[in-house]
Amino acid sequence: MFSVLPLLAGLLMVAAALTPSLIPRDWIMQGVLGGVSMTAGYLATQFLLAIWRTLEIPVLPRRWATIAHAILAIPVMAVLVRCVALADQWQNAIRERMGMPELEAANTTKMLLLTAAIFVALFLLGRAVQGLFDLLRTRLARHIPVTSANVLGLLLAGLIVVTLTRDGVVQWAFGIADSSYAAAQHLTDADAEPPSEGWRSGGPGSLIDWDLMGKPGRDFVSGGPRAPAIAAFTGRPALEPLRIYVGLAQDKDPETRARIALEEMIRTGAFERRVLVLASPTGTGWMDPASYDALEYMHEGNVATVALQYSYLQSPLALIFETESGLDQTTAIMRLVYDHWRSLPADARPRLYLHGISLGAWSSMYALNPFQMMNEPVSGAFWVGPPFPSTLWRQANEARVPGSPLILPQVDQGEVIRYASQFAPPDRSGKPWGRLRILFLQHASDPIVFYDPASLWRAPEWMREPTAPDVSPQLSFTPIVTQLQLAVDMLVSTSTPPGFGHIYDASEYIDGWVSVSAPQGWSAEDTARLKAKCGKGGLIGCDNG
Missing domain, CATH: 3.40.50 (Rossmann fold)
Known part of the structure; x- marks a missing residue:
């Protein structure tokens, strides 16, 4: 079901995602970050392999490829095990700097389970998108050349996904968030008595409506x-x-x-x-x-x-x-x-x-x-x-x-x-x-101040400077992962x-x-x-x- 080389790349991304960033993460946020990072590594490697095959560059025979994968898996798993072992220690070091309590003992186990669950969910979603592409290009190939059908099928599948995401899921989530935050404003709250002083906003003679404030x-x-x-x-x-x-x-x-x-x-x-x-x-x-x-x-x-x-x-x-x-x-x-x-x-x-x-x-x-x-x-x-x-x-x-x-x-x-x-x-x-x-x-x-969109491919400038007292000295840069870390940091x-x-x-x-x-x-x-x-x-x- 899973391709070996992309899976190993995804596991390396999980290991990198466990390294500290600006804000300490609990098992939920670390699990989300790990799952998304693993998916990103898997998809990026699959994409590179697809380009490799398209260019018809020679590949190893199946037997030698299996041996190469087994050899490559050894250092990948070693890095992953080391990062998992140090994950709580890294997070607790930041928490100590900020005067926060240490993570609970079961943090790592729950985090790994959530990472795996999110990766599987995103993988299945990706397979669904792949199925949509295959369906479109197959139908189109009945009427136009195969190359054109592949290109047009890819464009149509991308358009459908973007439209559903932007105009469907995103707008729905935005509407829910906007409504919930608007409700939290307690407009026309009968328990909120307006001020009696005329010089206060919302008071007698004020041009501002107290209930609408x-x-x-x-x-x-x-x-x-x-x-x-x-x-x-x-x-x-x-x-x-x-x-x-x-x-x-x-x-x-x-x-x-x-x-x-x-x-x-x-x-x-x-x-x-x-x-x-x-x-x-x-x-x-x-x-x-x-x-x-x-x-x-x-x-x-x-x-x-x-x-x-x-x-x-x-x-x-x-x-x-x-x-x-x-x-x-x-x-x-x-x-x-x-x-x-x-x-x-x-x-x-x-x-x-x-x-x-x-x-x-x-x-x-x-x-x-x-x-x-x-x-x-x-x-x-x-x-x-x-x-x-x-x-x-x-x-x-x-x-x-x-x-x-x-x-x-x-x-x-x-x-x-x-x-x-x-x-x-x-x-x-x-x-x-x-x-x-x-x-x-x-x-x-x-991270609201120091998020850097270019951290997708290069280390932010501040990361190359001496570490500030409130930042972990173990902070390091990994393409793609660092941007995901900073994005999660902004959320928390x-x-x-x-x-x-x-x-x-x-x-x-x-x-x-x-x-x-x-x-x-x-x-x-x-x-x-x-x-x-x-x-x-x-x-x-x-x-x-």
Whole structure:
């Protein structure tokens, strides 16, 4: 049933798939990765053998081929056995670096069984596609030459598979995901009481419908520190932080949602605050409280933050299926807010900052037009976990000082652009900022940032650099497999504790905002106190009691 040489190649791919990558994998994800890798190795070898036979290159006689396969199987099985024996050790080493518990004892057995099951399922699916091709070319060969029938049959079979996959399975899965995430928004939730204050989004006189804001928006607007808590922390009078959020359900048109947001900002006095943040949420519309809470403490609550939802999907799905949604929405609100901000007297404007996390960082970067702002730039930008396709981030990487690593580049002397990580604070050089401050916060273990499409055939540049503290030194490159590993890493990138992978810790946000926004009268002691207040945990924000 199985061809020997492709099967051996598939087993080698399984062995390579067991090596560590950026994010630790449990038996389920490792089993999926192993099964897909084995299938990829099997199919690639079958394809090469088909080309070999088509070119009519001589092959070994059956007897000698059997002997060659037996000899070749010895090193292949030796490599596989070694990798299986070390698999848990490799994964636990990464887990230890990230403060995660070790894998259970039965992890390897369950992983191998799942790998085999997925390979068999995909193999049978492949045989079904082969059967479709054989059926088509046989029918066509009755009417046209055999060569033409083979070519046309292959094209038709490919077209049928692509159509069924793209317009059938993928669209069905996308519809299910979109509906489930939309349901998770709890639109028109009767248990969610609207605010009683008129200055809050969704409150009396607000232009924004509370019920259509969605759970992420309601949590953001109703959460965060209040003025008494801020005043108690700083020892100085504080204002109530202003948070404005427009849900995706408010209106189907991004331009209309942007105009509603601007009118709400004007109504509530957002342009009269000391600091104005134009924030772009993640794919689901979530706003990490650890970031916004910290900023409001730093500036005595004299902060206004505006955000507009553009999707219901998790960021990896929104990145694939709704690429333009976030870009269109952020561009629309940026244009309106910047034009209004620029129309104000220079000495009466708030400091304007751009901020985004994950997919929000990409859309926020996209909305920044440096040519438009060359004469009157914003005060700065703080982008966290920028996804790998982000054009501005990639351009900054290319402008780095020769010899500086891709995982933590240096651009000129750091007057305009800086990079930070959990191990490297933004002000580590001690050199002053320029007029515009742009900060990228990224983890070397974040696959959303460091996924490389070209890893299908070559090692990513960062893999050829010295290993960061949160990355396994056993990480290595294997064609095809490395790309599959990084793809799986992206799917589980938020399974890590805060401070690793795609989860950013409150202390990192604090260091970033202190550097970018330069709060008045702020000291290193204040930073330490705020870190103690916010604690570890980028998903819960600060203690606002």
